[in-house]
């Protein structure tokens with residue numbers, strides 16, 4: 001297993017059209033590859049303005065144009081590509097919030113359908129009801145690479161420690177989370193949640209958000225973040241567009257677990 005990798009987080013604004021968003025993502029993936037990225041991560045719903053009524057309109061099947069374009073981008077740039085998320089329609093017509101992962105040859109090696117739908121109503125703050133148009137996925141997702149097992153989840157999934165523990169039990173030493181928090185829950189919980197999931201599992205966690213767009217009906221929080229197994233914030237963006245490439249030393253996972261062996265100290269018999 002290789003013990004060091006470069007992760008690129010693409011914080012981009014969703015463009016007016018799907019085509020423009022795909023072209024912009026393509027350019028930024030190239031920039032990340034030039035920086036030497038092994039993994040390139042796009043944001044949640046990076047081609048689709050985040051509104052429930054848009055999900056069925058923008059939805060494509062798993063062999064649709066967006067997936068084909070992301071596959072080509074992964075292969076052309078020889079990177080693992082975590083394709084943020086896209087609205088995906090299955091053959092029964094149900095729509096999911098789905099993240100596809102491509103290997104360096106452009107093959108789909110993982111697919112996570114957001115398991116926890118974002119249905120909230122915060123008085124004086126954010127309202128959203130994904131379940132109006134989306135169906136939840138029904139499994140935890142990990143995939144294998146030369147850097148070990150990697151977990152994958154989407155946005156609101158970050159709030160569920162049980163899902164993370166499942167991915168960690170399945171071997172994940174790093175979890176990627178395309179996400180789009182907002183200006184109500186972002187300032188309150190974003191850092192706290194990413195740091196909590198990292199520290200309670202002693203893993204690296206990366207959250208990648210769209211850039212804020214003042215003209216959107218749902219303004220993403222931005223603040224794409226990378227957290228170490230010690231819970232330290234290694235990088236946090238502002239609200240604007242940025243591509244940030246960071247080297248990750250995966251031996252940190254083992255070191256944290258040797259020095260502070262909390263996973264071994266679990267008392268499964270009492271909970």
Ligand SMILES: O=C(O)CCC(=O)C(=O)O
Nearest residue numbers: 118155156180181182185
């Ligand atoms: O959990 C939150 O506060 C934000 C979640 C979210 O925006 C989403 O799941 O898309």
